[in-house]
Every structure is written in C-alpha cells, then in structure tokens.
Amino acid sequence: MIERAIDRRDFVHSLAAAAGAVRVSPRVARIQQQDLASLSLAEAAAQVRARRVTATALAEACLARIKEREPRLNAFITITRERALADAKAAEAEIARGRYRGPLHGIPIALKDNIDTAGIRTTAASAVFADRVPAEDSEVARRLQEAGAVLLGKLNMDEFANGGSSVKSFWGPVHNPWKLDHEAGGSSGGSAAAVAAELCFGALGTDTGGSIRVPAAHCGIVGLKPTYGRVSNRGVVPLSWSYDHTGPMCRTVEDAALMLQVIAGFDAGDPASVNVPVPNYSAALTMPVSGLRVGIPRNLFYDVLESDVRAAVEKAVEVVRPMVRSLTDVVLPPVLDLADASSAEFYAYHKDMFERAGGMYQPSTRRGLEAAAKASGFAYVLARRTLEERRKQVARVFETVDALVAPTVKYAPRTIKYWEEKLEAEKPLPPQVWNTWLFNTFGLPAMSVPCGFTTAGLPVGVMFAGAPFGEEKVIALGHAYQRSTDWHQRRPQLAAGQPPDRQNG
Numbered sequence: 146m147i148e149r150a151i152d153r154r155d156f157v158h159s160l161a162a163a164a165g166a167v168r169v170s171p172r173v174a175r176i177q178q179q180d181l182a183s184l185s186l187a188e189a190a191a192q193v194r195a196r197r198v199t200a201t202a203l204a205e206a207c208l209a210r211i212k213e214r215e216p217r218l219n220a221f222i223t224i225t226r227e228r229a230l231a232d233a234k235a236a237e238a239e240i241a242r243g244r245y246r247g248p249l250h251g252i253p254i255a256l257k258d259n260i261d262t263a264g265i266r267t268t269a270a271s272a273v274f275a276d277r278v279p280a281e282d283s284e285v286a287r288r289l290q291e292a293g294a295v296l297l298g299k300l301n302m303d304e305f306a307n308g309g310s311s312v313k314s315f316w317g318p319v320h321n322p323w324k325l326d327h328e329a330g331g332s333s334g335g336s337a338a339a340v341a342a343e344l345c346f347g348a349l350g351t352d353t354g355g356s357i358r359v360p361a362a363h364c365g366i367v368g369l370k371p372t373y374g375r376v377s378n379r380g381v382v383p384l385s386w387s388y389d390h391t392g393p394m395c396r397t398v399e400d401a402a403l404m405l406q407v408i409a410g411f412d413a414g415d416p417a418s419v420n421v422p423v424p425n426y427s428a429a430l431t432m433p434v435s436g437l438r439v440g441i442p443r444n445l446f447y448d449v450l451e452s453d454v455r456a457a458v459e460k461a462v463e464v465v466r467p468m469v470r471s472l473t474d475v476v477l478p479p480v481l482d483l484a485d486a487s488s489a490e491f492y493a494y495h496k497d498m499f500e501r502a503g504g505m506y507q508p509s510t511r512r513g514l515e516a517a518a519k520a521s522g523f524a525y526v527l528a529r530r531t532l533e534e535r536r537k538q539v540a541r542v543f544e545t546v547d548a549l550v551a552p553t554v555k556y557a558p559r560t561i562k563y564w565e566e567k568l569e570a571e572k573p574l575p576p577q578v579w580n581t582w583l584f585n586t587f588g589l590p591a592m593s594v595p596c597g598f599t600t601a602g603l604p605v606g607v608m609f610a611g612a613p614f615g616e617e618k619v620i621a622l623g624h625a626y627q628r629s630t631d632w633h634q635r636r637p638q639l640a641a642g643q644p645p646d647r648q649n650g
Contacts, residue, residue: 181206186346186400190248200251204233250293258299259382270314283380300335312564322637330360337364355581358593362553362606373588374419377412385487402426432621440475440546457597457605486528492517543612553593553606595632
C-alpha cells in the first residue's frame, strides 16, 4: 500500500494531546505539560519500556509538534501520519504483551528522503524522482522497522544529496530552527532541523562530504558518520559509492549510540559493507576517557576559521584537556593533491536519467553533472587507487593517538538568500565541507557535537573522530564532553509566523 503524502500546508489534522500515560514519573509529568517530544530518545525509550508512556502518546506528541512547527521549517517532504499512528499502536500492543524489542521500540523517527522506504515515496528532493515509490526498504529502514521504530516521514535535503545547505531542493529550502532565514546545513538539513525542533526523536542522514555533520553543527544537534562500511548503504540513493556513509542524527550522543546499534552491521548485499563485529555502543557511554590520547590536526582544520567558531572550539578543547591522558598536535596524510573520484561516480549513477530528463534537475545539479560527464576513466582509476592508499596511511596516525578533535565547520550558517544567490550565479562557494570531507576521504568515524553559539545565536559544532571502526572511543569522548557541558540541552525558540513564500515543487 502506498502511503498518502501529506503536503505541509494542508497538514491541518486535529491531533490528540500527548497524555494518558500510566504511572507518569514527576519528570515526565512536567515535560508532558509542554510536550513529550521534548524528551531525548533515551529518556523516551526508558519511559516506554517501563510502560509509563505509550508509543501512541509519543507519536501524537511528535505529530502535534510537526503541525505547529513544520510550516516554518520545511523539514519534511512526506509526512506518514496514518502509518506512524498504526505503527505506534502495534508497538504498544507488543510491549503490553511483554515483547519489547529494544530502545527504539515505539520511538518516532524520520528518514532523509534518499533512503528507500517500501510503499512510501522517496524523492531525493528532486523533480526527477518526485513520484518514485520504492518496492523495497533500504537495509537501514528494514533494521529500524525490525527494531520497532515508528516512521513519521521523509525529510528534505539538497537534491540527490549534492549540496551543503539544503537550499537546493525541488521542495524548497530547509529553514534553520535557530534563525528561520538561515540555512540548516546540508545535505541532510531536513534531518537536522527536524531533530533540533523536536519533530522527531532521531533521524538518519547520509554523509558524502559532511552531509550529516555540517547540518548537525548548524542546527545544534549530534551527527555521527560511522566508519566507511560500518552501516549498509543498500537502498540509499547514491551520491558517490566511494564516499557515502549513512548515520544517526540525534539530540545527544547517547541517542546516537542507540540508533547506531540498530543500523550497524554487515550486509552481504552491499559491496562496501565490512564484516566486522558490532560492539555494544551503549557500553561505550561509560567507557573511561582518562587514558585516551587525543590529537589536534591543526593543519587545514584550524585555519580560516570564523572568530566565533574558533572561540567556541578552543573552549571545547579546553574542556576536553583535563579529561584525557594527552592532547598533542598531529599531522594527517595529505589530501589536497588527491583527485576526487566522487564526481565520476555521481555521473555514472545519473547518466541515463540525465540524458533523458536533464531539464528536470535543479540548475546547479545540472551544471555539476555536465562537468562530471567530462571526467576521464584514467583519472577516476588513479583517484580510486590513491584513495585506498590514503585510507591505509591514515590508520597509522592512530598508533600515537586514540581520537582527534577539530572544528566541524569553519563557518557559521549563512542566510538562505546568500546560498540562493551563490547557486544562481555559479560563484565559488565557501569551503563549507573542508573539515568534514577529509574524514569521508579517510573513511573514519566522526561525530559533530554542539559546543557553543555565535554572537548571532547560531550553533557551533566540535568534531570528534577515531580510528577505523573506532566508534566506541568517539562515542565515549563525545559523551564525556556532553556530561561536562550543556550546549546539547539548549533548544531553539522558533519565531512566530511563516518563512518567506516557497514553492512546493
């Protein structure tokens, strides 16, 4: 059955209040007076497991939040209200029978719209796929469904994930919940905005050059890009097979660990998937960090920083310093001489569609594909070989350190107007993904965590990274940092009213 797509502007259903939970604890009772959607994923999971809060109450709370805030954010492309309520009711019944599946059972989440969902349209924010309805779930969607998660819908993004602002979408730009006239970051901007604005408890994004971590930093949430091959990309519309990663976007490191636990693991159907045992990521939350050797890759990562970003990240580093065994400067293998294999792979996926329907692509995507079509086979083969060499070289860095710390993004979020003018004029774009892209190149796990705000009130993120398949240490360090700070507890107060008029396709 194809889920009915709900246009945000027509989403006027009357929703029941998030109430009726049994034996509500004092903390949850206080939150319910505002909205259950304010709970973290971990807090909501604990209440569901204890049967103090129902999955239906959580779904209704999120749907009410969507009704209230989504018209100002444009974070969703498709809202699956009926399915969400049905899934929540089914989860509730299972839990009542004692069949609790785990921390995601009954928890409302949402997916970036390039992640296939059977019977629910998956557009990749493009007119080319506007009516595309997959017949099968992606592997990550299947795992989430198996874990009992409740799907609220599909989230807005840059067209085909080819962008860093979430302004380049057939469905219109995503608005940053902290300042509605600013970008949410991209390409997983809808995922970041929805989590930050409490429309869902967690989301999945994809990351080819920073598309999980950039919007996480810009919206003040946690975004985790796992090791290349740790999470299956089967059933995810590709941008670049050599650089693509799928990962969780949540309000806390603990929440991200819970989601990663469900989606991580070998998938024989994904050529890039690696058969490495999956550890207990929740146990990593209590892992001591006092013995960790942390490296600071100053070259490239710490240059050309905006002053507010630099100040916030330097304070974050000073918070980390007394927690760990050592903080020392490190140098990563060179990357500026590395030819990019991603553009050729981008064109390879789109070649037939582009030749048939090139005019349906967004103008800047079209220009990018036209340029990618000129890539030579020789250059691609050389780029792929060099990429593998550098991924082996970077592993040696972790003989002397256990983790790295760096700014997530060099710049604060720009205005949507700024991006629209840049994209239209074909002017050079700022080095938005320099810091994040390096970890896609190396294939290393990396996580953005909120670490402060600019003087204009926009979020800043700090990035923790680790060795291949070293997600445990990244999670441990990020969680330790969050226990010592409260940046992740701040919530945007969305301004009243609507953003400027936008086109919905």
